[in-house]
Amino acid sequence: MTATTMGSEEAQSHSMNFSVLGSSAPVLAPRVGKLALASRKTLSTPHYVPLTSRGTVPHIAHDMVRKATAINSLYIGLEDFITRKAPAPVYKIPVTDEESRLRKFIAAAPDVPLIMAPRRFPAIPCPPNNTDTSIAILTSVGFRQLEAQQYLDSIRMLKPDIAIGFADLVYGKTPGVKRRGKMVDRTHAYTQDALQKLYGASVAEEERSKAAYFAPVLPLENTQQSLYLEDLEYEFHDRLSGLALYESASLGFIPEALGDLPRLVLSEPSSPHDLLRDISLGGDLLTLPFVGECSDAGIALEFSFPAPSGAHYQREPRALGIDLWGSEHAKDVSTLSEGCECYTCRNHHRAYINHLLNAKEMTAWALLQMHNYHVMDLFFADVRGSIQRGTFDEDVQLFNRAYVSTLPERTGEGPRLRGYQLSSGPNKRAPKVYGRLDDVSQKFAKSQSSVATPDTDASGLEHHGFAKKVR
Structure with missing residues (x-):
């Protein structure tokens, strides 16, 4: 089976091709494919997508990535590059019309596909709630909201090869029935708005994004997002380049008509056994947080x-x-x-x-x-x-x-x-090591009211300073 994500001229202006070379079934079956992006390395699938911190694979310098590894793609979270109010440096770096500011800023190799999403993965839960026009993110300067329009502008300006769409996700807890309905409605609206503004017929050809757009699929049951999946199949199909799924179980919900699209599975397999299960369900590109976790653990x-x-x-x-x-x-x-x-x-x-x-x-x-x-x-x-x-x-x-x-x-x-x-909960700060200076000062003042020598307090014990370590 061979498929291509190239839509009509009205739908897309980028060049991306995905071909399925071998599979026993269109969905819920392991398959081998080739994902080709213009002027980039061709990705053989199934394969992993390395996760980055500010555009860098943790612990490995860019030159060693090129010299000593076969890493051929990078996953990048936009929240890594957002500052308080002034435009972040990544937006101000000088480039030519064809260059990607993101690629130049992180010094990525010219042939490595860049996959950009609003949030890093795995994402930290944020106390602020998502809204109809924005999602909560965690930046280097704290929590804030990322507007949907700002993300679309970033796609145009930073020029990633693949852009993952906005999704209204709930982290760290199970959403209720009403919340699940809102998640679907908002994600549907985010997707519709993005495809219209990035690739719509009313957008001038020179202003259309050349990034391949991967629509998010929520980690919900099929019945809860069936209308959204139907719109992906019938209304948005010509403008979609792929699907981004937030759990491998969602692979079973993909309509057969969307079976020709590449599937990026944003999941956290706990072992190679779980990874093989995800591949058996038809995952094409997969994230593997356990690789970095093992390296950090000395394994x-x-x-x-x-x-x-x-x-x-x-x-x-x-x-x-x-x-x-x-x-x-x-x-x-x-x-x-x-x-x-x-x-x-x-x-x-x-x-x-x-x-x-x-x-x-x-x-x-x-x-x-x-x-x-x-x-x-x-x-x-x-x-x-x-x-x-x-x-x-x-x-x-x-x-x-x-x-x-x-x-x-x-x-x-x-x-x-x-x-x-780190956790975004109340225990994010490190525990205290030293006692409060005020408390120690009060104890010292009290000791002065008793008989004491310059080298001992009133109890006869030696003292050498005000801050006493709390064990």
Whole structure:
């Protein structure tokens, strides 16, 4: 089956093509495809989309991304670049007519597709509520509202290759019946307005966005958003380039008429087992927060697909990774994974990574991140090969028997948490370390009313300062 997202001249002015090369069914089946964007790398699907912090893959410098990894796309949250009132620097960087301000600002390679969304992923819940014309976001200077029109202007100005549409989402809690209805209505209005203003017939050709637009699909039941999905199928189809789903279960709700569109699954699989399930349902591009989480935890991923020959005959399933904090690795000069050809394994060994972790040296997390992304590159390449051979279901069963179903537990301290990794609740601030200066001053004043020497207080104990550490 071959499909293209190129609509009529009236509908779109960008150039993006998605072809399904092999699948047993139009929906709810694993499939292999090619997603091609003009002047960018062609993405073989299924594949992962690396998550970024301010446009950078955490821990890996841009030059090392190009030299030492096969990373070929970037997911970027616009809220990373928004400041208080004045235009953010990303909007003011000088460019030519054809250049992308976003690409130039983050120094991304010219052939790497940029996928921009309003929020980073996973997103932090925001206390402010979404409105009919805006959504709540978390910026480097606090919470604020991002207007829908501002986001559309950003798409035109920053020129990402793929833009994910606005969605009225509820984070951290289950929405009620009325709230779910409002989510659908608002998301429908956001999508309709965006497609009209970016690609509508009334928009001059030179002003139409060249970004491919992925419409959001809410994490709700089919019946709750059936009218919205019908409009995606019949009213918006010619102007859509793809779908962005916020949970893999929504893959089962995609109408057959939209089966030719690429599907970006914004989910949080807890292990490769969950990831294989998402792929089996027809996911094309997938986000993998667990890769960065494992790197932060000092865990080197170690698994392959299909499972190694004879692995299912072992008494105990294999672990999915190695915790390099353990003292047993202090003198181990073997590679992180047997036979691995990543930059880290070609140049370093377990003992070195163990030393870096215990020294809290940030190079440790950079080397682990490069290794873990290499493991995922091989994993997805083998998954695509398995689907094309027609052995995917059998290979998944073998993998599930050969490996434990959960990633190793975290035992060591990771790098310093960034702001967007912290909870937005009342416990966001770090606990107090030192007592209140006022309290200590009062105690000191009280001690002066008793008999005391210059080196002791009234009780005869030595004192060396006002701030007493609270344990």
